[in-house]
Amino acid sequence: MLLIGYGNPGRLDDGLGPALADAIEKFNLPDVTVDSDYQLTVEDASSVSEHDVVIFADAALKGQEPFFFKEIQPKSDISFSTHSIEPEAVLALAHDLFKADTKAYVLGIRGYEFNDFGEKLSDKAQNNLLDAIEFIKKCFLEKKFI
Amino acid sequence: MSDNNLKRITIEPVTRVEGHGKVSLLLDDQNNVKQARLHIVEFRGFERFIIGRPYWEVPVLVQRLCGICPVSHHLAAAKAMDIIAGVDELTPTAEKIRRLMHYGQMFQSHALHFFHLCSPDLLFGFDADPAIRNVIGVAQKFPELAVQGVMMRKYGQEIIKATAGKKIHGTGAIPGGVNKNLSIEERDFLLKDIDQMVEWAIGAVEIAKDYTLKNVDLAKTFGTFESNHLGLVRKDGAMDLYHGNLRAVDKDGNKIFDQVDYKNYVDYIAEEVKDWSYMKFPFIKSIGAEDGWYRVGPLSRVNICDFIDTPLAEKERQEFMAITGGKPNHMTLAYHWTRMIETLHSIEKIKELLNDPDLQGTDLVKTGKRRGEAVGLLEAPRGTLFHHYKVDENDQVTMANLIVSTTNNNTPMNMAVQRVAEDHLSGKPEITEGLLNHIEVAIRAYDPCLSCATHAMGKMPLMVSLFDHKGELVDKKVKE
Numbered sequence: 133m134l135l136i137g138y139g140n141p142g143r144l145d146d147g148l149g150p151a152l153a154d155a156i157e158k159f160n161l162p163d164v165t166v167d168s169d170y171q172l173t174v175e176d177a178s179s180v181s182e183h184d185v186v187i188f189a190d191a192a193l194k195g196q197e198p199f200f201f202k203e204i205q206p207k208s209d210i211s212f213s214t215h216s217i218e219p220e221a222v223l224a225l226a227h228d229l230f231k232a233d234t235k236a237y238v239l240g241i242r243g244y245e246f247n248d249f250g251e252k253l254s255d256k257a258q259n260n261l262l263d264a265i266e267f268i269k270k271c272f273l274e275k276k277f278i
Numbered sequence: 279m280s281d282n283n284l285k286r287i288t289i290e291p292v293t294r295v296e297g298h299g300k301v302s303l304l305l306d307d308q309n310n311v312k313q314a315r316l317h318i319v320e321f322r323g324f325e326r327f328i329i330g331r332p333y334w335e336v337p338v339l340v341q342r343l344c345g346i347c348p349v350s351h352h353l354a355a356a357k358a359m360d361i362i363a364g365v366d367e368l369t370p371t372a373e374k375i376r377r378l379m380h381y382g383q384m385f386q387s388h389a390l391h392f393f394h395l396c397s398p399d400l401l402f403g404f405d406a407d408p409a410i411r412n413v414i415g416v417a418q419k420f421p422e423l424a425v426q427g428v429m430m431r432k433y434g435q436e437i438i439k440a441t442a443g444k445k446i447h448g449t450g451a452i453p454g455g456v457n458k459n460l461s462i463e464e465r466d467f468l469l470k471d472i473d474q475m476v477e478w479a480i481g482a483v484e485i486a487k488d489y490t491l492k493n494v495d496l497a498k499t500f501g502t503f504e505s506n507h508l509g510l511v512r513k514d515g516a517m518d519l520y521h522g523n524l525r526a527v528d529k530d531g532n533k534i535f536d537q538v539d540y541k542n543y544v545d546y547i548a549e550e551v552k553d554w555s556y557m558k559f560p561f562i563k564s565i566g567a568e569d570g571w572y573r574v575g576p577l578s579r580v581n582i583c584d585f586i587d588t589p590l591a592e593k594e595r596q597e598f599m600a601i602t603g604g605k606p607n608h609m610t611l612a613y614h615w616t617r618m619i620e621t622l623h624s625i626e627k628i629k630e631l632l633n634d635p636d637l638q639g640t641d642l643v644k645t646g647k648r649r650g651e652a653v654g655l656l657e658a659p660r661g662t663l664f665h666h667y668k669v670d671e672n673d674q675v676t677m678a679n680l681i682v683s684t685t686n687n688n689t690p691m692n693m694a695v696q697r698v699a700e701d702h703l704s705g706k707p708e709i710t711e712g713l714l715n716h717i718e719v720a721i722r723a724y725d726p727c728l729s730c731a732t733h734a735m736g737k738m739p740l741m742v743s744l745f746d747h748k749g750e751l752v753d754k755k756v757k758e
Binding site (some may be wrong): 140141142143150167168169170171173174175177178217221224225228229230249250251 | 324326327339341342343344346348386390393394413414417418421424425427428429431432435444445446
């Protein structure tokens with residue numbers, strides 16, 4: 133199982149994804165690989181293809197508190213913005229290029245403050261992060277995804 | 279013509295480039311382009327973020343500026359902080375580890391751009407259906423090429439991981455040196471695929487070259503304009519992407535200045551502010567703001583250097599320069615060809631370094647007498663990157679000025695947009711997605727990184743807005 137936490141820790145709550153990855157990595161869970169980056173890029177498709185399950189963890193600008201969690205499918209009719217790509221597109225690349233059959237989920241942790249520089253999560257985001265950590269740790273330990 | 283007959287089209291943000299940018303086109307009632315401008319929303323708060331921090335934290339902090347080229351900022355800041363720490367020359371191991379990191383960054387960044395950002399335009403055509411003109415389309419129609427791009431990108435990232443540590447918390451370069459060498463195991467792991475990477479890089483040069491030569495009539499005009507070029511060169515005039523002195527040439531290749539120590543850059547380069555743009559416009563002081571703007575990046579670096587010190591890339595450089603008789607090549611689309619020449623150069627340098635036993639040395643850091651001010655420069659994938667700092671007696675940063683590569687290319691990107699808009703949009707009865715993409719193709723050639731912002735879910739729609747001369751929105755299209 134692979135967890136990719138992504139976002140920019142220098143942009144306040146945008147650092148939720150890497151913060152989750154840091155926390156989960158410290159548990160040293162069996163059969164779990166943890167990675168973090170500023171954003172998703174094409175080579176993540178290769179890593180995804182080497183795992184049965186992948187969880188993409190990111191900060192969410194809006195939506196359910198403290199987080200949402202949903203399964204995603206490969207999506208090839210995606211408009212691309214920038215050098216980074218979306219989880220569904222990473223999955224599509226893993227599927228098309230590496231014939232992967234990886235199950236994929238998105239964990240969107242609700243954040244609130246994004247529009248400044250600073251390496252600190254807001255209090256509300258920090259609380260959401262703690263809930264997300266507990267949730268995802270339990271899922272990994274109970275292998276709920278497979 | 280009265281203003282009542284003008285309408286404004288805005289593309290926001292530009293797809294497949296970084297951050298938030300928008301293109302606004304001012305048209306008259308005949309759909310002739312009256313004015314084309316690239317607006318980039320640059321976050322100006324970053325320098326403030328650095329002020330007050332201890333100088334040794336800066337090489338790590340500045341990586342937060344950009345999720346696409348964190349290594350370039352990491353190394354430019356580290357070079358400046360070497361000077362602050364009183365170190366003018368690193369140990370051979372430290373110098374070579376940093377160079378390996380830098381070439382790894384160059385290799386993966388150029389590969390990503392070529393295979394996954396610009397190849398859809400080149401392989402499917404500028405007017406192709408946007409549903410297929412993207413990396414997924416490439417993966418489905420040209421899977422071998424797409425796999426090469428992914429694996430080249432991944433290889434570069436492995437080099438960064440081995441030299442800088444974690445992707446998001448890279449700490450490899452520290453003031454005065456590095457904090458780790460390359461183990462034998464890491465070296466052997468990277469050497470395992472090196473010949474494959476060289477072979478793919480040669481193939482990538484061929485693709486870019488073939489495209490340019492087969493479409494030379496288009497390339498000669500598409501977003502093309504004469505300009506000055508600026509970059510770093512080694513003392514003997516060789517291309518050097520990590521360290522060197524500043525050289526600037528004019529449109530004919532005559533040197534405007536040469537072998538300028540970059541610590542004195544403020545004597546040669548100034549920045550102009552324009553009221554319609556958040557981003558500054560750098561220019562060569564001796565020429566002035568009107569005509570002193572310049573281009574940076576792969577095209578400029580190949581144009582200004584006397585030679586490349588790796589054999590395969592040098593052969594390609596000679597072939598490239600031959601088509602303009604040794605004079606600077608000004609074709610915007612030639613950025614792709616030169617970017618692939620640099621990709622080949624980078625992998626040749628990586629191979630050379632991996633076979634150098636100095637990488638396993640243990641003398642990693644030097645110290646010296648503290649200084650108060652320093653400039654760090656290098657050639658980032660997108661062009662020359664300037665980091666300038668002042669540090670007080672309490673080791674805290676009191677001033678930071680960064681001129682990033684994309685800022686250096688600000689005027690040229692606007693020139694390219696203007697040229698393409700005039701040639702490809704004027705007089706057309708309808709502004710189609712394909713036509714608008716011509717503008718984006720011109721911008722993408724520069725591989726701009728428009729100030730990496732937050733990217734959290736739901737943050738990056740493509741918005742196309744149509745305004746009338748009074749600034750009132752009359753149409754809008756959004757791509758989620």
